[in-house]
Amino acid sequence: MKEQQSQKIDIDEIIRCLGLIARTLHENPKQALKDLREIGEEIDCKIPYRDGHSIRVTDYCLSIADNIGFSENEKVVLEVAAILHDFGKIGIDESILLKPGALTQEERDEVTMHVMRGYYMLAGFSELIEALKGVRSHHEYYDGSGYPEGLTKGDIPLIARIIAVADAFDAMTSERPYRKAMTKQAAIEELKRASNSQFDPAIVKIFLKLLSQKDEKNNK
Numbered sequence: 001m002k003e004q005q006s007q008k009i010d011i012d013e014i015i016r017c018l019g020l021i022a023r024t025l026h027e028n029p030k031q032a033l034k035d036l037r038e039i040g041e042e043i044d045c046k047i048p049y050r051d052g053h054s055i056r057v058t059d060y061c062l063s064i065a066d067n068i069g070f071s072e073n074e075k076v077v078l079e080v081a082a083i084l085h086d087f088g089k090i091g092i093d094e095s096i097l098l099k100p101g102a103l104t105q106e107e108r109d110e111v112t113m114h115v116m117r118g119y120y121m122l123a124g125f126s127e128l129i130e131a132l133k134g135v136r137s138h139h140e141y142y143d144g145s146g147y148p149e150g151l152t153k154g155d156i157p158l159i160a161r162i163i164a165v166a167d168a169f170d171a172m173t174s175e176r177p178y179r180k181a182m183t184k185q186a187a188i189e190e191l192k193r194a195s196n197s198q199f200d201p202a203i204v205k206i207f208l209k210l211l212s213q214k215d216e217k218n219n220k
């Protein structure tokens, strides 16, 4: 009980800070994003098995955005969305997030709810409205079988389609309580397999190209 209470106070404090950051986003995006990244790191510390997930996902997303030719403003929106994409996971019972075995339907529903929970927790900040499309829709599937709304293809906001690919790759290549980390090659194969069903094939193509360019650079 005590622990839950202290976590609640932390969430309130984080939301208060996010409000301050949101207000400075338009005048001073550089400083706002720097502060937001710090919050992203803090959020990762509060959710078991995160260890830098939000920041890695954000950096993958920004590389994809550069390749697509996003404007500076579009990149700010994407960066905010990527840092906050799993905000709604704060407060999910740790025993669910740390469970080594399969989840019950009820537990799965609790995890699934993180997208709308994150969306509603932040929906009061009008400056974040565009970015919240990424928070809300990053688990939509290209073929319509995702959640929360079952959107398809181009109806899924572009920033959410980008986050979906970056998020899945980072999740697959990180260790989880119920499985070991996949190798990079196995994760690449999985992205290819799910291209067109789970993921936007154009985004997967760009992301795989970026990964191979990075490999080439590292091997030089």
Ligand SMILES: [Fe+2]
Residues within 6 Å of the ligand: 085, 086, 114, 138, 139
């Ligand atoms: Fe998520």
Ligand SMILES: [Fe+2]
Residues within 6 Å of the ligand: 053, 057, 085, 086, 167
């Ligand atoms: Fe995630």
